[in-house]
Amino acid sequence: MRYPGLIGPMPRELLGEPLRFIAADHDRQRSLCVLLDSIADTEVVQTNAVADAVTYMGHDMQTHIIDEEEDLFPLLRRRARPNDEIDEVLGRLAADHATDARLAEVIMRGLQALQVHPKPVISASLRENLRAFAEGQRQHLALENAVILPMARLRLTAPDLASLAARMAARRGLALEQRVVHA
């Protein structure tokens, strides 16, 4: 799926390197945050920005969260050593996912309503929710990039990475083109 605006296309060429793919997805989520802030900050509704945000939040972002919840986090839990103290961070990130999912649902309803309204106007509460979601996402991404990805690079084995890559590719209905899997 292409996102012609601010959010780049899915980096499918990185599927053989699952941790790089996840890092690239985080960059796309940062672009989403810029997009959501810009929607919140402007008076006139930017139809293309709204469409891009709805498409991304309704699809690739959800797939990314499943990658983490079902594959990356369990692998990390299994491979972490006791003094890595990763459990607390993983607990916080999972709690973020749950909170974000509730706010994302409210935002999606608000944005979709704008898409079908002949003269869309963004409410104060939608603006507030957009900014809050973007801010929460930035903190979440910072923690994942600073702690989770470096730890995964350190601890996951080659077979772990191969299985992560295969599952992420299957989740997207794609064949894994590269046989060699890198961190």
Ligand SMILES: [Fe+2]
């Ligand atoms: Fe993430």
Ligand SMILES: [Fe+2]
């Ligand atoms: Fe996450």
